[in-house]
Amino acid sequence: MSDELTVGWWRSVVEALGYRGVALVMVVVAPEVIMPFAGFLAFTEVFTLSGVVLAGSIGATLGSTLIYLxxxxxxxxQTRCLVSGPGRYLLLKGRDLDRVMAAFQQYGDWLVFLGRLVPSVRSLVSIPAGLLPMGFLRFLLLTAAGTALWNAVLALAGYWLGNQWARLAEWLGVYSAATVMVIAGLLLYLAQHRLRRLLRAGRGRRPG
Structure with missing residues (x-):
């Protein structure tokens, strides 16, 4: 099944099941696929804007929590085996997990919260939270807050664009690529900074 047909099928589920469909689909589907469309349905008064944000946030939080558990x-x-096996179909790689694990050590709370706003990071942030681990209630609250914020942005965009809601897809593609580049640059900077600090510490311990 092509990507376009798959997306169309998920959207038909939303239309058929209403708010339950939004929550169900959001367990397994990226919010960028569904929430602008749900916002458009709110624009046509099929749904309410608050209803789609709430339903979508419940579903997405449940999906992230399942990954955490x-x-x-x-x-x-075993998680690394899953990432290198089935995870490759989601474009996940072992080095991606390494990067997120390293970032989580320093910025755990912020990564769980803000990671929900980044398509390429969202699939991974629940993993280090479960492995290290982060407390369940803390994870749940941060995930729900970040998810609700991003879902609200996407739904509002779909609502405001109205019949032009599909145009949002190309903007989200640019946003995703730019965000990944910024994150990669930040992680590279942090890695270089840490390496320089370790080298300076090593020189300082040399016998005179």
Whole structure:
């Protein structure tokens, strides 16, 4: 099934099941696919804007929580096998997990919250939270807050654009690419900074 047909099928589920459909689909589907469309349906008064944001946030938070619980249960070794196996179909790689794990050590709370706003990071942030681990209630609250914020932005965009809501897809593509570049640059800077600090510390410990 092509990507276009798949997206169309998910949207038909939303139209058929209403708010329950929004929540169900958002367990497994990226919000960029569904929430602008749901916002458009709110524009046509099929749904309410607050209703689609709430339903979408419940579904997306549930999906992220399931990933967190699986990671916490199976441990790091098995999680890496999942990332290198089925995860490759989601364009996930072991080095992506390494980067997120390293970032989580320093910025755990912010990564869980703000990671929900970044398409390429969202699939991964629940994993280090479950492996290290982050407390369940803390994870749940941060995830729900970040998810609700991003879903509200997407739904509002779809609502404001009205019949032109599909134009949002190209903007989101640019946003996603730019955000990934910024994150990659930031992680590279942090890695270089840490390496320089370790080298300076090593020179300082040399015998005179």
């Amino acid at each position: 699986v990671a916490r249960q199976v441990g790091e070794a």
